[in-house]
Amino acid sequence: MKISYNWLREMVETRLTPRDLATRLTMAGLAVDAVEAVGDDHVLEFDLTSNRPDCLSHLGVAREVAALEGIGLVRPSTNLAAVATKTIELTAVEVLSPELCPRYTARLIRGVRIGPSPEWLVRRLEALGQRSVNNVADITNYVMLETGQPLHAFDFHQLRGRRIVVRRAHVGEQMTTLDGELRDLTPEMLVIADAERAVAIGGIKGGEDSGISAETVDVLLEAASFVPGQIRQTSRALGLATEASYRFERGVDPLGVLDAADRACTLIVAIAGGEVLDVAIDVFPGEAALRAAENPIPFRAERYRALTGLSVDIGEASRILGMLGCRVLPGADGESLSAVAPTWRIDIRIEEDLIEEVARIAGYDLLQTTLPGSAGAGAYLAGEEDRRAIRRLLTNAGYHEAVSFSFVNVGLDALFSTVDESQRMLLLDPIDETQSHMRTTLLGGLFRALEHNFNHGSRNVRLFEIGKCFIGHEGEDGRPREVERLAIAATGARHELDWQNSSARLDFFDLKGVVESLNEALGLPPFGFRSIGVDSHHPALYPGRLYPGWLHPGRAAEILLGGRPVGQLGQLHPHIAGQGRMKQAVLLAEIDLAALLNSTRPESRYHPLPKFPAVVRDQAFLIETSVSCDSIISAVRDLNLPNLVDVRLFDIYAGRELPAGSHSLALTFIYRADDRTLTDEEVSAAQERIVACLRNAFNAELR
Amino acid sequence: MSERIDQLRAEFERDLAAVEAEAGATALRDRWVGRKSGVLTAEMKRLGGLAPEERRQVGQLLNELKTGIEAAIDRLSGEFAVRREAAQLAAERIDVTLPGRREVAGHLHPITLLRQRIEDIFVSMGYQIEDGPEIETEFYNFDALNIPANHPARSRQDTFYLSERLALRSQTSTVQIHAMQRREPPLRVIAPGRVFRRDTPDATHNPMFYQVEGLLVDRGITLGDLKGTIEEFVRRMFGPQTQIRFRPSYFPFVEPGAEIDYSCFKCGGSGCRVCKGSGWIEMGGSGMVHPNVLRGVGIDPEIFSGFAFGLGLDRLCALMYGLDDIRLLYENDIRFLAQFR
Numbered sequence A: 001m002k003i004s005y006n007w008l009r010e011m012v013e014t015r016l017t018p019r020d021l022a023t024r025l026t027m028a029g030l031a032v033d034a035v036e037a038v039g040d041d042h043v044l045e046f047d048l049t050s051n052r053p054d055c056l057s058h059l060g061v062a063r064e065v066a067a068l069e070g071i072g073l074v075r076p077s078t079n080l081a082a083v084a085t086k087t088i089e090l091t092a093v094e095v096l097s098p099e100l101c102p103r104y105t106a107r108l109i110r111g112v113r114i115g116p117s118p119e120w121l122v123r124r125l126e127a128l129g130q131r132s133v134n135n136v137a138d139i140t141n142y143v144m145l146e147t148g149q150p151l152h153a154f155d156f157h158q159l160r161g162r163r164i165v166v167r168r169a170h171v172g173e174q175m176t177t178l179d180g181e182l183r184d185l186t187p188e189m190l191v192i193a194d195a196e197r198a199v200a201i202g203g204i205k206g207g208e209d210s211g212i213s214a215e216t217v218d219v220l221l222e223a224a225s226f227v228p229g230q231i232r233q234t235s236r237a238l239g240l241a242t243e244a245s246y247r248f249e250r251g252v253d254p255l256g257v258l259d260a261a262d263r264a265c266t267l268i269v270a271i272a273g274g275e276v277l278d279v280a281i282d283v284f285p286g287e288a289a290l291r292a293a294e295n296p297i298p299f300r301a302e303r304y305r306a307l308t309g310l311s312v313d314i315g316e317a318s319r320i321l322g323m324l325g326c327r328v329l330p331g332a333d334g335e336s337l338s339a340v341a342p343t344w345r346i347d348i349r350i351e352e353d354l355i356e357e358v359a360r361i362a363g364y365d366l367l368q369t370t371l372p373g374s375a376g377a378g379a380y381l382a383g384e385e386d387r388r389a390i391r392r393l394l395t396n397a398g399y400h401e402a403v404s405f406s407f408v409n410v411g412l413d414a415l416f417s418t419v420d421e422s423q424r425m426l427l428l429d430p431i432d433e434t435q436s437h438m439r440t441t442l443l444g445g446l447f448r449a450l451e452h453n454f455n456h457g458s459r460n461v462r463l464f465e466i467g468k469c470f471i472g473h474e475g476e477d478g479r480p481r482e483v484e485r486l487a488i489a490a491t492g493a494r495h496e497l498d499w500q501n502s503s504a505r506l507d508f509f510d511l512k513g514v515v516e517s518l519n520e521a522l523g524l525p526p527f528g529f530r531s532i533g534v535d536s537h538h539p540a541l542y543p544g545r546l547y548p549g550w551l552h553p554g555r556a557a558e559i560l561l562g563g564r565p566v567g568q569l570g571q572l573h574p575h576i577a578g579q580g581r582m583k584q585a586v587l588l589a590e591i592d593l594a595a596l597l598n599s600t601r602p603e604s605r606y607h608p609l610p611k612f613p614a615v616v617r618d619q620a621f622l623i624e625t626s627v628s629c630d631s632i633i634s635a636v637r638d639l640n641l642p643n644l645v646d647v648r649l650f651d652i653y654a655g656r657e658l659p660a661g662s663h664s665l666a667l668t669f670i671y672r673a674d675d676r677t678l679t680d681e682e683v684s685a686a687q688e689r690i691v692a693c694l695r696n697a698f699n700a701e702l703r
Numbered sequence B: 001m002s003e004r005i006d007q008l009r010a011e012f013e014r015d016l017a018a019v020e021a022e023a024g025a026t027a028l029r030d031r032w033v034g035r036k037s038g039v040l041t042a043e044m045k046r047l048g049g050l051a052p053e054e055r056r057q058v059g060q061l062l063n064e065l066k067t068g069i070e071a072a073i074d075r076l077s078g079e080f081a082v083r084r085e086a087a088q089l090a091a092e093r094i095d096v097t098l099p100g101r102r103e104v105a106g107h108l109h110p111i112t113l114l115r116q117r118i119e120d121i122f123v124s125m126g127y128q129i130e131d132g133p134e135i136e137t138e139f140y141n142f143d144a145l146n147i148p149a150n151h152p153a154r155s156r157q158d159t160f161y162l163s164e165r166l167a168l169r170s171q172t173s174t175v176q177i178h179a180m181q182r183r184e185p186p187l188r189v190i191a192p193g194r195v196f197r198r199d200t201p202d203a204t205h206n207p208m209f210y211q212v213e214g215l216l217v218d219r220g221i222t223l224g225d226l227k228g229t230i231e232e233f234v235r236r237m238f239g240p241q242t243q244i245r246f247r248p249s250y251f252p253f254v255e256p257g258a259e260i261d262y263s264c265f266k267c268g269g270s271g272c273r274v275c276k277g278s279g280w281i282e283m284g285g286s287g288m289v290h291p292n293v294l295r296g297v298g299i300d301p302e303i304f305s306g307f308a309f310g311l312g313l314d315r316l317c318a319l320m321y322g323l324d325d326i327r328l329l330y331e332n333d334i335r336f337l338a339q340f341r
């Protein structure tokens, strides 16, 4: 909103320069964004908070300046000559919808000459960004900018029946507004009508047929109050925002109506000639409610001190509130008062509001800086230490942290999730129709990020995200479960900076290694991994979810913690990779973070270091490729050989000379006893049992 | 006989000077002091034919000669060994300017970096970090925060609704309410998190962004405590010279309310591009918790008072890192993400 410095000075003789005034007002809560020199004047551009519609005018800002500087306020002058003819002899006003229009006043001005506005009026409007139309229309605009009260001038002879009816629009009613647009109206909207038809959309815009034209001689001047909610809804519904609707939807003082009308009449007679008929028609159905709302609000010096930390002189508080238009009643104890807020200050309702008024006029820069007393130790969110450990581990492993929107494209989300359609939450009014569903997986966002990076020439991409997914509606009030997950995606070079080994590409086992090291970092027992084939069904992690079809069916694993599924890991299905034009392997993992953060950690215990040397035996077996490494090692462990302390895979070989469907697994066996050095014979006997066991169980042959 | 010794010495000196390689040194040793065919060994054998007095004299001379020759050959062999080792090491020379072998380092998201810094500061000031749901009821998102029924923030124009009752939270102030419902005062809470507003993405807007909300409720808390707390925070965040100022402002859930500005971390207040010439940067809204909010969660505003404040992480991020387009924050381009530490 724009305010002219010179115009303001007609009402309050500020001692401040435009720039200093802007700073003073900003520090009192009326934020001035810019000060611009226009001719011999300055225009202050305000960014007002929504609770201060009373300052959407020169008079309103002048009142603030007067209170801030403790100087007088001169209201715009009115001067109406007595005329014998009474307004009610020529016209009538009927308010059929008092719930939407608490007050409607009409004045008649006879015998005006419509023409261009005088130079000073044109300049003043233009400085504030308003275009001059004609003298009468300009005056209604001018008075709105001056007093904050929107006005509307009708050509009296275009009003059929010479009367005003304030009512809701009829079903199917239409009207052409001043801008030439034909508007479809509904019964939720308030119209100003004559005896036959709507002639204005109440508080928003006038009609084309009834407006002021060059031929207009008699003018009916409307000054009224409208209910803010209805104005806002109608303005939105019609896509029609005007200076009038802007003010009415924030709140205009119903008691300022007649003053504004008289001020406009005074200017019309002075500039366009004519005479103003005696006494405005004033229909004021909202008066009783307005008076009833005028309650004295208490103000205690003690309460002021309690909230601001500053002491206040009750006389000073009384002076400030009085300058702002409050009716102040002194308290009995001299340490309190009560104040009735002026009708233009819809934001002042309780004691704390009065406290802010006094504090801001006195100046917030008076506030001391104190620190509340100590309240013991602070604390991070539960699990934050683990989240930070995970972030550290992953960034050290070359993964960048991604952050994606909580809402996604449902098609993309469904590619990586088997959450049932009925378990999804969707936005009623998305900004982008294609991004309308709450995510049920983090993988959609990471896939989109991979695509983005590919499209911008990055082929080696490692990303992770920690965030919430939204599933179901079983919570209180139909809320979804908000599930915190960790997702990881990787593709490209295994060692991007290794110039001797630049051709190696990330594969399943690289990402598996990262997943495995998470447990090490968090001090959790190791994850288990289970191959998940096409027919598997895993209801535990994601209810109703089948085999995760976004993964390569031969390269997909379920991640287990304590035997319970907590996520999946695998290579992106080539079909989906192809959709993102990714020909190289893409590895994905998603883990239920809550399961990790909430699981119990084994405590560290000291084991004595071995006193006797270990005996190490390596042995290769020829075995069918369908036999998993895990099952072989488990079979060996299940023998419970007394001195076998470890067995692990150290090589896999699959040469052409081996039988089809078989490969060679080389295992290392480590034997040790706590009380002696083992003999060759003891170890060989144990090895023979292993060989026999693997032959029986898996048809494994020694190589 | 001493002529013979001199002659041998001269002969050895000639041989010694002629050696050019390590193998030559070995041959030299064999030829002169070798046990079987060494020149001196042969001379020693010839001593037997001499008279005892002469044998003693010549023997002594020969032994001296032998000691000298052996020392000379040892010295020569040593020199060759050193040279051989030096040559070997020289051959093993590498280009030390070739890149080291390591993983490319990953980076935390800039929002995480800032959030962790802010959390660290407030935890050290005795605050507890709290979290709340991203999907909220109208009660938590609006009613409990004293946001009037006809406030534009409630409209479907401004807020993302998921149903009649549920919406994506439009401010982290919702966590205030959860915290005050869960626990009795005194309480000190910091709630960082995602919030959502129906803004079309452009260089300065995203429909999702991060806020950090602060709340302190106790007996006798004043606006001065709020000002002191914020001053402490900005000094730890931006440096001890940072100034703050409070401007009256309006947020439905506080009264009195204040907008907080802090002196520009770039220019210190003289005016620059970061602060658009004003010397001040807007931090966010704050104020004394509105008595309606306190009463709504069963706290008596005549006994307890409190302050609340909020700040936007995305804007702070843009200012601190000089970002000219905040849409980059959520595109997850690794060329962008790799820039922050």
Ligand SMILES: [Zn+2]
Pocket: B264, B265, B266, B267, B268, B269, B270, B271, B272, B273, B274, B275, B276, B277, B279, B280
């Ligand atoms: Zn600056």
